[in-house]
Every structure is written in C-alpha cells, then in structure tokens.
Amino acid sequence: MKILVTGAAGFIGSMQAIRLLERGDEIVGIDNLNDYYDVNLKLARLARLQNYPNFTFIKLDIADRAAVANLFAKEQLQRVVHLAAQAGVRYSITNPHAYIDSNIVGFLNILEGCRHHKIDHLVYASSSSVYGANTRMPFSVHDNVDHPVSLYAASKKANELMAHTYSHLYKLPATGLRFFTVYGPWGRPDMSPMLFASNILQDKPIDLFNYGNHRRDFTYIDDIVTGITKVLDKPAQANPGWLSDNPDPGSSTAPYRVYNIGGNSPVQLLDFIAALEHALGKTAIKNLLPMQPGDVPDTYADVEDLIVEFDYKPDTPLRVGVDAFVAWYTEMLGKGKDELATQ
Template identity: 70%
Template sequence: MRILVTGTAGFIGNHLALRLLERGDEIIGVDNLNDYYDVNLKKDRLARLADFNAFTDVRLDIADRDGMANLFKQYRPQKVVNLAAQAGVRYSLENPHAYIDSNIVGFMNILEGCRHYGTEHLVYASSSSVYGANESMPFSVHDVVDHPMSLYAASKKANELMAHTYSNLYQLPTTGLRFFTVYGPWGRPDMALFLFTKAILAGEKIDVFNYGKHRRDFTYIDDIVEGVIRTLDHNAQANPDWSGLTPDPGTSKAPWRVYNIGNQSPVELMTYIETLEGLLGKTAEKNLLPLQPGDVPDTYADVEALVTDVGYKPNTSIQVGIERFVSWYREYYRC
C-alpha cells in the first residue's frame, strides 16, 4: 500500500521505512533535515532507502501548511505514520518554540491532510514522557496523564487530544504510540547510549544524572518497528464498552487508541552503563549529577493492551541490543 512516513531521516522513521519497503509497500518519505543533530548522519540514513524504486524522498517541514496540503493532494496516502517531531526533554527547556512549530502545528497539518484525503489510519509518535508526575508503576494507558513535566511531554499529550478530536468528528482511525527510550544502531546522538559510547571511547567523563539511580524501559529499535507495523496494519477501533460515566483514558467510543510500546523490563541506568563498559572493554569516568529539570526518575511500560490487540512481544535483551549498537558504532565511525 502507499504509506506516508514523516521523519524518514530520523532514527525510528528510517528503520520503519526500510522495513516497509522490504515488505513491498510504497513509501512517501518526508523530512526537513533540520540541524538539531548531525545532518550527515541523517543523510546516511536516507541513503539506505535510496535504492528502492518504491521510495519517494520529499524534503519538507511538516509545519509548512501549504506544502503538506499539496503533498496529501498529490500522493493521497492510504495510511500515515507521523514520526517527525522535535524530540528531547532537555532541549524543550532551551527552545520551546520548536516544539510548538513541529509537534503542534505540524501535527495539525497531518490531521488535516488525513481528514481531507481519506486516510485509512493514522499512527503517530507519542511518548512515555506523557506520564509526567505519575508514580504508579508500571505506567498504564488506563492511567490519567494530566501532569506533564516538560513542554515536550505536553506537546505529545496535546497530539493525543488533537487526534481524538479528529477521530470523534471525522471517524478518522488514529493510534498514538507512547515510545519508551528507544535505542539501537543508527540512533540519535543526543540519546544516552550514543553519548556514553562516544565519551567512553574518547576517555572523557560521562554525565550520569540522578546519580545513576533512575530506571528506564530501554526498548530496542527492531522491537519498536515490529510494534509500529503491527499497529499500522490494525486500524484503531472504537471501544463499544466505553462509558462517559467511567471514562477509560486509553480507549474511546471513537476509533482512537493509545498504546505503550516498551520492553516491559526497566533497567537501572548504572546497570545499562556497566553493560556498555563491558562491551567496550573500558570503564567510564562518571560525573554523578542530580536529576535534571523535566526528567522523571523511572519509566516502566505496561504493554498488555498492545500485546492483546496486535500480538506485540519485545524480545531483545539489553545485552544483545547494546552489543548490536556498539558493533554498528565502531563500523560507522571506524573506531
């Protein structure tokens, strides 16, 4: 089928586009190649897709209202996966306007395109950050998430609300996926694994926030992509048992769903670092720091809903996932 994937030069979007092309789908890929991090890495990701005749590479910012309207008019995608966004919790403290432009205005343009051109299903990136100040573990899609700790988290919660509006008004099936700390080859340079690997190999100190005591539900990229594809192929359905008297935050009487997509096995940051040290054969010099503004101490995904609805089952261990990343990193950077 013809699928629009935004963020195809990004980490998750690139892996997803490659898998969809390999199974025979036609992909319209959109990315603006912004300089939030190394543009050359983004270009090298795109080069992995260039040999597929079924891939169309479009250079466009999703916040460009007219450009996105013309894109939908020209290609009329059957399904859409929106992974283009301004990412990063800490960066949202430095440049909040970037999050409104991309994550709010851009997402609005996606919704309008889907509405007017008959898209069968919209899948979009939400984030575990929406759980904010919640402390009940594991995080469940049936929890209320009204206390975000950063503008990034607030923008992702806003996406879920905006999608619900379009599902309700126009019967557009929409599914939000709350990603939990994705890692793996071709990852983002601003993420912990990338930063740690680079610093350790260079003999530099690594910043370890919350003194290494917080836990993350680290999820390997292949498991994430498998979950996204299974979700994409399973259009969001209305919950016939949904009641406004006892409203379920994770479902709706409209064709709208949100799911956690994680490993369901949180790991303490220090354990994560020790695994990396073992694979690199070097011990990191650590700069222990307090928890940063906007961060949360722990994330832990309850993925039961995704398992039940689409058969999602993550199976990549931290040891295997980090080993694959280190192998890719050494090859890519020749170190």
C-alpha cells in the first residue's frame, strides 16, 4: 500500500515508517522538523528511513492548509498514519498556541485530505492524557473523558471528536490510539527516560514529581508499532450494537473506533528508575518534588479490546526495554551531533 506517515522524523513516526517499509509498503513521510527538541536527532531518524528506496520525505507543516491539500492531490495515498503533533503536557502550559496550530488546525487539514481523497483508513495518535481527572483504573475507552487537565489533553480529545464527525458525515474509517508513556531507542529527549539517563550519567539530580509516587504504563516502542500496524490493516467499522440512549464512547454507528495502546501493566516510577540505574551502572540522585500542574498521578491502560480484536500482546519486559534504550543512548552519546545527523 501507499501510506502517508505524518511526523516521520519523530520517535514513533520514524519507527512506524520503518516497520511498514520493511514489509514492503510505499511510505510518504512528512515532518516540519521544528526545533521543539534537537533537530539533529530528527535528521538522524530520517537518515535511517532514507536508506529505503520506497520511502519519500517531504518537509511540510500540517498547519499549512494549501500544502497538505496539494500533498493529498499529488500522492494518491491509500491510508494515513497521523502521528505529527505538538507533544508535551508541561510545554502546553507555557506555549498553548502551538497546540492549536498543530493539533487542531493541522488535524483538520489531515481530515480534509482524507475526506476528499477517499482514504481507506485514518489511524491517528491520541493520548492517555485524555483521561485527565479520571481516577478509575484501569483507564477504559468505554468511560467518558470529559475532564482534561492540560491543553495538550484537550487537543487530543478534540481530535477524537473531530475524527468522529468526519466518520459520521463522510464515512471515513478513523481509529484513534491512546498512547501510554512510550519509551525505547530513538526516543524524545524531552521525555523522562532520556532526561533521567542524562542526569544520572552526569551525577545531576533527577526531578521526581509527586515525590516519585507516579505509576506509568510504560510501553516499549516495538510493542507500539506492532499495535499500530495491526490496527492500520483493519479499517474501523461501525458498531451495530451501539445505543444512542447508552452511548459507548469508544465506538459509534459510524466507522469510528478508539483504543488504548499500552503495556497493560503500570510500573512505579521508582522501579523504572531502578531499571535505568541497573543498565547505566550508576545510582540516581533523586530530587523529590510535589505534583506538577497538568500531571496525573497514575496511568494504566485497559487494552482488552486490542487483545480481543487484534491479538495485541505487549510483551517486552521492562528490563529488556530499558537495557535496549540505554544501549542506544550510550552509543548516541559517543557520537558528535554532526555525525549523528548522518547516521
């Protein structure tokens, strides 16, 4: 198939593109290569993709309406994996406009492209952050998520609502995936695994909010891309049992679905740090701090629907995933930025 992967220079986007390329799909990857974090890392991810003859990269900002329209008109795409977004809960507190431009305007442009060019299936990134003030564990897609606690979370909830509208009006098969704390090689430097590893190696304190009492459903990157691929291959279908007087938030009479995609096994943050310490061979200096605005104490994914419908089995043990991440990270540190960008 010919598939568009947005955010192709990103962590999940680049790994997803490789998985699809290796099975023989033709991939068009787009990314705006912004400087939210080190562009050299994004260029290094792209360099890996450009080793594949069936990969085409186009530098493009999804907030550019005309450019997105031209892309869909030119490329004759069949399916779309939409992973481009402005990420980060804490960054959304200080830079709210970036989330409207990318996550709302950009997503609308992608929806319009899918609508006008009869895309077979749109799979897009949502987030576990949509659960917000919910406290019932594990988080279920069949529960309402009407109380986001950050603008990032609100933008992802808005994406789900926008996708449903297009599924209802235009019969666009659309599946949203709520990611839970993805980690692994080629990860983002603004996320906790790399921040922690960097500070541990430099004998600097690591900040542990909520006094280290967070639990996160850490999910290894290989398990994520396996799940995305399984979902992509099975376009969303209408739920014939959907009831308007008892509506299921995770499905619809339209070809629309939402799924959690996570490790299905929450990990104490201190246990994750212990695995990092073991892999790095160093002890962390811990700086215990109160809860940050926009944070939630725990995340825990109910992935039963993915297990039943797609035979999804996240099976990477924490120590295995952390060891693989640390091996990549320490190798990366041995390379200068110029060398990294050519790998």
